[in-house]
Amino acid sequence: MRLVFFSHSLLSDWCHRSAHFLRGVVSELVERGHRVSVCEPADAWSVQNLVHEHGEEALALTTEHFPALQSRRYDRATLDLDEVLDGADAVIVHEWSSHDLVRRIGAHRKRSRSRYALLFHDTHHRAVTAPAEMEGYDLSGFDGVLAFCGAVKEAHDRMGWGPRAWVWREAADVRIFKPSPLALTEFEPGSEPDSKRVAARRDVVWIGNWSDESRANDLRECFLDPVRELRLSAKVFGVRYPDAARADLAARGVAYGGWLPNFHVPRAFAAFKMTVHVPRRSEAKALADPAIRVFEALACGVPLVSCHWHDSEGLFRAGTDYLIADDGASMQQHMRTLLSDPDARRELADRGRESILGRHTCAHRVDELLAILESFAGERSPGSRPNVSLGVFL
Numbered sequence: 001m002r003l004v005f006f007s008h009s010l011l012s013d014w015c016h017r018s019a020h021f022l023r024g025v026v027s028e029l030v031e032r033g034h035r036v037s038v039c040e041p042a043d044a045w046s047v048q049n050l051v052h053e054h055g056e057e058a059l060a061l062t063t064e065h066f067p068a069l070q071s072r073r074y075d076r077a078t079l080d081l082d083e084v085l086d087g088a089d090a091v092i093v094h095e096w097s098s099h100d101l102v103r104r105i106g107a108h109r110k111r112s113r114s115r116y117a118l119l120f121h122d123t124h125h126r127a128v129t130a131p132a133e134m135e136g137y138d139l140s141g142f143d144g145v146l147a148f149c150g151a152v153k154e155a156h157d158r159m160g161w162g163p164r165a166w167v168w169r170e171a172a173d174v175r176i177f178k179p180s181p182l183a184l185t186e187f188e189p190g191s192e193p194d195s196k197r198v199a200a201r202r203d204v205v206w207i208g209n210w211s212d213e214s215r216a217n218d219l220r221e222c223f224l225d226p227v228r229e230l231r232l233s234a235k236v237f238g239v240r241y242p243d244a245a246r247a248d249l250a251a252r253g254v255a256y257g258g259w260l261p262n263f264h265v266p267r268a269f270a271a272f273k274m275t276v277h278v279p280r281r282s283e284a285k286a287l288a289d290p291a292i293r294v295f296e297a298l299a300c301g302v303p304l305v306s307c308h309w310h311d312s313e314g315l316f317r318a319g320t321d322y323l324i325a326d327d328g329a330s331m332q333q334h335m336r337t338l339l340s341d342p343d344a345r346r347e348l349a350d351r352g353r354e355s356i357l358g359r360h361t362c363a364h365r366v367d368e369l370l371a372i373l374e375s376f377a378g379e380r381s382p383g384s385r386p387n388v389s390l391g392v393f394l
Helices: 018-031 047-056 058-063 098-111 150-158 211-229 242-250 262-270 281-286 292-301 330-340 341-361 361-374
Strands: 002-006 034-042 072-073 091-093 118-123 144-147 165-167 182-184 195-197 204-205 233-235 254-256 273-279 304-307 323-325
Touching: 002 018, 002 341, 018 034, 018 262, 018 292, 034 047, 047 058, 058 281, 091 098, 098 118, 098 304, 098 341, 118 242, 144 361, 150 165, 150 204, 182 262, 204 211, 204 262, 204 330, 211 242, 211 330, 242 254, 262 273, 262 292, 273 292, 292 304, 292 341
Parallel strands: 002 034, 002 091, 034 072, 091 118, 118 144, 144 165, 204 233, 204 273, 233 254, 273 304, 304 323
Antiparallel strands: 182 195
16 A cells, blocks of 8 residues: 655654654555555745754764654745656545645545545644634645544544544554663764663653643643652653743752753663653643553653543553552652652553554554555545535634
8 A cells, every 4th residue: 555644754753753643654654555645845844943053963863763654845936746646555644734735635535536545634622622723724635634632633523524534543663662781871863872871760751842831830830849849850841841840850959951852862761760741831721631641651651640641541551550640749749759768669560561562552552554455445526525624614
């Protein structure tokens, strides 16, 4: 099968978590013998920010760690869809794609009488939390929607997709995300990682991006304040931390590591006794599914404590795969328990990884995707699609 993905970026994971899942899915498809093309805009903001901060050598790291993956960087003005989509069996367009590109691909699908299945991949919460931002996406030429969680699928159901919307959750690429015998405490593109055999671990690490002030209070309550009260050795990796946020980290004795490529995350987890999941409270309330970093942390075998998020869809075994903290006080208690009990850490880590391997790997998601595509056999005529444009339902 030949599949074409239109993504914001395969090359860069700078503030771009969708690259993690895309790399894992494409790696799995290629390993199974499928022909896969990934197209991304030449001016992708994630790539631009990464190169601005770390230089072109940072992009080269992706090629070094994923030699089987290729990305075609296109100019929007000269993109030839006839050429790119020639011979495609399935085309998957990510929601970060421009309105114009989505419209053009949909029009191509209707005009060309091609047999490829065309799916819109929605991995953002805005369909639930800020639906007006989705106005302008013309999906009338699409066969269906892949939604990253149940709440987003329900939003698309209300837009008229019904049985043509599927939950296609993110998952861990267990080729990359697995327990590591090496620890990484510092990283600088262009130089070898500061890696060492895991011996004396530090206490707690948080890997995540700042983005805006909406996350500040949650981070203070569920990470920074407990770290200060317990006098833990802690570190943060991520981007978009303003000077004030970095100053706040320093004042509390928390080290800041900046951007960390996702393929070095297992080494970072290996250097610490535990990690935390601190979603924005508003997102945790609106969405039942966790961020991809939860899947990745559990896959790496690191004990995880989650704050504010409750797994209402039963993806994991709360209290067995990970611990739940409803506020800063309970987070502090869980941290104290894990720090003092190596057996509890080991049990939590083992059970979490067990759940990932059983249900939540990129191989599982590829199985799901291929089953969805198989359901389109014999149905791929333009007249079989619902006439759906996101904006008309808002």
